[in-house]
Amino acid sequence: MRRIEFKRELGLFYGIIIGLNGAFGIEFFVLLEHAIFLAGPAVVLSLLLCGIITMLTLFSYCELGAAISRVGGEYTFAKVAFGGFTSFLTGWLRWISSVTTVALASIGLAQFISYFYPVNIPIVSVLAIVIFTFTSIRGVKKLDVLTVFSFIGIFTLLVTLGLYDQSKLVNLTSFSSIRTFMPKGVSGVLAGIMYTFSMFVGVRALIAGSTQIKNPEKNVPRAILLSIVILIVLYCLVAFIVVGVAPENYEGSEPILTYAAERIMGPIGGTLITIAGISAALMSLTTAMMVQRSIIYGLSRDGYFPRFIFSSERKFGRHLSVIIGSALAILLAASGLIVFIGYIAGFASLLVFALVNLSLIRLRRVMPRLSRPFKAPLYPYASIAGVVISLLLILFIERSALLIGFEFIVAAVIVYHLKMVGYHRLRLAVGGINLGIGGLTLFTLYLMRRGIITIDLPQGLRWTFPYLPAFIGAIFLLAGILNIAGRRRKEP
């Protein structure tokens, strides 16, 4: 296989830019409000702790990225360390995480657009995904890294003006005692850490970009450290200002960041944050679309999805890989349940983090002589802590989101099992089920026609009887026959 070599010409500064560019997504803009609801003013503490935990795991990423310099990120790390189901689950969860990012970004985009012109949020978010699905197929250039400076500039301006004129920070008293600072106690802080996880994980873009960085063994860890420190400082200060400005239990129609910026800087502030939010949403949409597509390519390359359908070398496969992810993102975005989607994103990211730490531990044990240009500090304590903390934080996810998260894992088990049973037997099983559904539909229809069973159809649907069930039954029967009648071929 031909390997692509990149010129290492970027220094520490550009490394930090890559890290920040990856992290400045829509997550901070759309998830901050619920994080404040969960943790109260202690969201500042949640962000600080979340940044530190993320940094420790990113050092694991860094060691693995330097030792296994192949494309694929987390999926490749798990594949080398474990292979089998663990690697597939890692890729699958990373894909879910990217799809939820697409949904979050589209809802965020719609929310920020509605600041200028009131729009229907679910409809506009679905439209945004549809448009980006097609532009993504044709290829979109990433927005310039100048965006990083714009973000830092806008956030710094908000913080500076907020601290300069403290008369607008009406809630500063909430930071004065432990009771008001942590109204929901330690569990609130932990829930806040869980929920803010996706705000920092974007720094992992630095690992993917490390192929272009000079002296990666020195510059990449430093860039990770500095990127996270910059993010912690910026996010904590902005959260401090937002908590100080916004009333308790804020329930405004606009995002809480926009509200805070308007209060501090007037309409210009609202406009600036809105433009920054729209840029963040566009960046997140573009990046997440590309990531989810590349994960599907990777999984289909290894045979987990039909190679023919998702092959990157076929036009149909290229389109379908984007469309599948977009369809799931549309379903999520159309619900408009931003909090719920945020929880699923956190669930997937936390599990991926746990799996990456486990991969590091496993590789250190089974491949002790593997060339490691960089070694994660505080091994094994940091890695074990990364696994334990990630799994513990999952307990703070809302129950319904946790349920959906586990359903995604069940789906992963099914897909993996289907791959294992082989194509021919899979086709036979699908054919059998088709015959069963078709036969049952037609038999029920027969019983209904004979009056043996009665189903009281609504007035508006009576015209469909018996044509629609007969049509569907016939389709399933024929599909069953065609699935079973296909010729047997050698398994790859």
Added chain:
Amino acid sequence: MGVRGAFATLIGALQSVVGLLTFILAYLIYYNPDILRVRDILNIQEGYIPFFILTLAVVSLFSIISGLLIIYEWTSTKEDKDEKDRI
């Protein structure tokens, strides 16, 4: 394209479309938008909604997968034949 292949592709496509429409129906039952009160049209009681959604979602995903398998089967069969002709 031969008659058998065209027929198989048609059935596969129809089954995928049925699956897609079923998924949309499941989603409409879940979301129940103001412009199309699906739960009222279908007389679905509140307690049965999760059952309907789960059943429709499973059937729809199965239909889509089955339909795509049939299309794949036909297309790859055609490719094998082309390969044989070339040899």
